[in-house]
Amino acid sequence: MRIDHRPHHSIIIVGGGFAGALTALNLLDRTAVPLAITIIERREELGRGVAYSTTDPAHLVNGPADNFSLYADDPGHLSRWLLERAAANGWQPPESIGSSSPPRYLYGTYVRDELKRAVGEARFGSSLRHIRASASIFVVHPASDPGFDERRPCRRSGRGGAGARRFCAGSTDA
Numbered sequence: 001m002r003i004d005h006r007p008h009h010s011i012i013i014v015g016g017g018f019a020g021a022l023t024a025l026n027l028l029d030r031t032a033v034p035l036a037i038t039i040i041e042r043r044e045e046l047g048r049g050v051a052y053s054t055t056d057p058a059h060l061v062n063g064p065a066d067n068f069s070l071y072a073d074d075p076g077h078l079s080r081w082l083l084e085r086a087a088a089n090g091w092q093p094p095e096s097i098g099s100s101s102p103p104r105y106l107y108g109t110y111v112r113d114e115l116k117r118a119v120g121e122a123r124f125g126s127s128l129r130h131i132r133a134s135a136s137i138f139v140v141h142p143a144s145d146p147g148f149d150e151r152r153p154c155r156r157s158g159r160g161g162a163g164a165r166r167f168c169a170g171s172t173d174a
Helices: 018-030 077-085 104-120
Strands: 009-014 035-040 127-131 154-157 165-168
Touching: 009 018, 018 035, 018 104, 077 104, 104 127
Parallel strands: 009 035, 035 127
Antiparallel strands: 154 165
16 A cells, blocks of 8 residues: 655636646646545536537537647647547548547547546546536635735635645636
């Protein structure tokens, strides 16, 4: 049994669409310390959001597959994923897959699958929890928070260390 004595960091992500899922994926892939990530998302599946929840195969991503990899250092990643999994998910990719625009539902499946991969390969002690709910109000009390700076979209709260929190504003679109 391996015991990790480093402090665990807790992160809450509000919204589990593309941006929330990709944030969690990158945190899990790059962390040097155990993370306890919670995503608050009302939808059953993480990674789809509004943009990739459509089931209409005529709704395509807005460009070629080689521009939609989740990994900047590996632009062909999505194209390889499509070659391996597209047919099983109801789409027959063309020969020039890298320059094709796959259906949005399939891209949502790619995001979801990559998040699941990141969770499975995460650093020992890391976890991801999905709370099926909506968060509509976020209350901050700046007078009691010495780290508050209303001019910054991200601000630090607490004195640092394992108990520090960072609140960042993202998209508020439903």
